[in-house]
Amino acid sequence: MKAKKWLASGVTTMLIGGILSGCSGGSSGSSEGSGDNVEITLAGWGGNPSETRLLKEALDSFEEKHPNIKVKHEVISDQYMDVMKTRLIGGEAPDVFYLDAFEAPALIETGVLEPLDDYVTDEFNVDDFEQPLLEAFQKDGVTYGFPKDYSTLALFYNKKMFEEAGVEVPTTWDELREVSKQLTKDGVVGLGVAPELARMYYIAESLGGEVVKDNKANFGDEKVIEALQPIIDQRNTDKTAAQASDVGANWGGEMFGQEKAAMVIEGNWAIPFLEDTFPNVEYGTAEIPTVNGEKSTMAYTVSYVMNAASEKKEASWKLIEYLTGPEGMEIWTSKGYALPTRKSVAEKLGFDQDEKRAALVAGASYATVWANGVNLPTIMNNFNNQFVSAFLGQRPLDEALKEAEEQANREIGE
C-alpha cells in the first residue's frame, strides 16, 4: 500500500514540477477600469442540485446587471476550510468565498478578510439583516461579511408514531422525556441525538453556565454539566434516546427518515432531504421544547466574505452586494433550502407562514449563533471527543467534561 503511494506521489511531483515550470506568472493583476471586463472568482462548497441551480440563477441575473463582470464559480466539495486556508496562505484564494460563522473569528483575526464597511451604501440597508446573524461576522464594530442565509434547529416529529402512541407534541424538555418513553418501542427510540457541541450548545448554557469564557473552554462548569446531564440520562437511564450510529444511520435526518427515531432535532437542511429521500414519512416540525422554561435553539449561518488580497475589490463588492441584497437573496432562498437573513426578504417569501418552516423561522429571534471566539474549533473538538464517551455511558459526564476542558485549555495555551 505504501509503495503504491510513493509511486503515485512521485508521479504527481513530476507532473506538478512540469506544470510549474511551464506556466509561471499566469494571472497578472489586471487593473479594473470602469469599462474593462473583469473576471472574479467565487468559491463555496457544493449543495444539492436544486441549490446549485438557484445559485446559478442568481449569478446569471448578476451578470446580466453587470455586463462587464464575469463570475467564475468554483466548488470545493470536500474539506472546504482546509483548502481555503491553504490557498489563502499560498496567495491563490478566490476573490469572494463562503465563510461559516464558526470559523469567522479566527479568520478575521488573521487579517485575510477585507473590511466591508467602506463599500456599504445606504441603499444596501444593513439594518435589514437579523442582528445576531450579522454580529457573527463583526469584530470591534467592523463588518467582514454579510450572512447569505441561515438555519436554526427545530423539533422534527413523526406524526404517525405520535398518533399511535396517543401523545402530544412536547413543549418543555420534561414533557419531551416523558413522551420519549411512550414512543420508544420495537426498535424505535424516542429521540435521536447528535452528541456534539454544535447541537448541544444552547442546552449546555440553559442553566446560566458558559461553554466558552474569555476565549477558553469552560464546559467543565457545574452549571453546564447539570444542564447536559438529562441528555445522558435519557440515553442511559431511560433508554429512550440514541445517536445515529447506534441504529445504523449516518445522521439524524436519516435516522428520522428511516423511522428509527420518533423525534430528532435538526435544521432546515433536513426538510429537502426528507422530501427527496423519504417522501412517505409524515412529519411535522415544532419549536424546540423549552429548557428550564426558556425558549432556545441554535442558528448556523454562512456569509460571503472578500479576500483582502483580491485585486478586483470593486467588482467583488458588487457581487457580494447583489447576492446579499434583497434581489439576489430572494432568488437564492426562494425555494426554502436556506432561510433569508434579511427581514424584508423573509417577510416577502412568507416562510413564517410555511407549515414546515415556521418553527425554524420563529427560532431566529432567540437563537444562539454557532460562533464564539477564535478557539471554538479546539474547544468543540475536545468537547465532542469526551462527550461521546459519557453519552455512551462509559464514564460519568462531569469527569469526561472536566478532563476535556483541561485538555482544550492546554491546547489553547496562554
Add this chain to the structure above:
Amino acid sequence: MKKRRTYSKRSLREASQGYSLMAPTIFVLALFIIGPILYAFFLSFHKVQLLGTATYEFVGLSNFTNISDDSRALRALWNTFKYVIIVVPIQTLLALILAATLNAGLKGQSIFRIVYFLPTLTSSAVLTLIFMWMYNQNGLVNEILSILGLPTYNWMGDPSVALIAIMIMNIWATAPFFMVIYLAALQDIPDSLYEAAELDGANAFKKFIYITVPNLRPVTSFVVIMGLIGTFQLFDQSFIFSGGSGGPDNSTLTVVLLIYQYAFKSLGTMGYAAAIAVMLSIVILVATLLQRKFSKEESLY
C-alpha cells in the same frame, strides 16, 4: 598522513556533466522532498502563524516538551503503537501463509493469486468507504456475526472496537501486497534444499519451518520494515472512518491524524504539528533500527 585529493580537468568535466544530467531530478528532490523536510525542522522550533501576515516566533524546544503533557498526543501515540504492534505481525504472518499456500502447487493457483491480490488494487479511500458500509450497525459484518450467534458491535460508534475495525480492514488490504513479495522470494529458494530435506525424512511442516522461513529472512525483514513505516503513518483510513475527528472518543486518533488536525484545524499550531511530525519520524527510525538489529538479516549467507 593527510590524504590530498586532486582534481584533474577531466574528472571535473565528468563530474559537471554528471551533475547537469542529474539536475532535473536533484531540483525536484530538493524542492519537493528535501526542502519540505528542512522546513518542517525549522517550523518545529517556532510558533508559527501562516495565515495573513506570516509570523515565526522562535520558541526553542518548547514544542517538543509540550508533547509530553498533551494527553491527546499521548493517546494518539498509544493508539498508533497498539496498531503497529498488532497489525505488523499479523499481516506479515498472513502474507507468508498465503504465499506458501500459493506456492505449494495446488490446482488453480493462478486464479487464487488474482483473487488474493485483488484487495490491493482498491484505493484505500474507497476501501474504507466500503468497509464503513459493511461495519454499519445493520451491515454485512454484524449480519454474519449474528447468524453465527456471535455478539454484534457498533463498529463505528463504539470507542472500544473502532480501532480494531480499522486494523481488520488494513490487514485485509495490505497482506496481499506483501504476499506477492513473499511469493517472488519463495520461488527463489532452490528446490535442491527441499529434496535433500525430503531424503532426510522431513515432512511438509518441518520443511516450512526449517527451510522456507530461514531462507525468507531478508525478505521478512523488508516486509516488516515496510509494514512498520506504513502502519506508523496510518492516516487515511482513520481520517475517513472518523470524519477527520479521530473519534469516537479519540479511539481512532493516530499520530498523523493529530498532526493534520494541529496543522490545519486550529490556527497557530503549525509549529507544534511539525514538532510531532519530527518526533514521529524519530520513532519510526528507532523502530526500524531495532528491527534491523534483531533480525540480523545478513547472517544467513
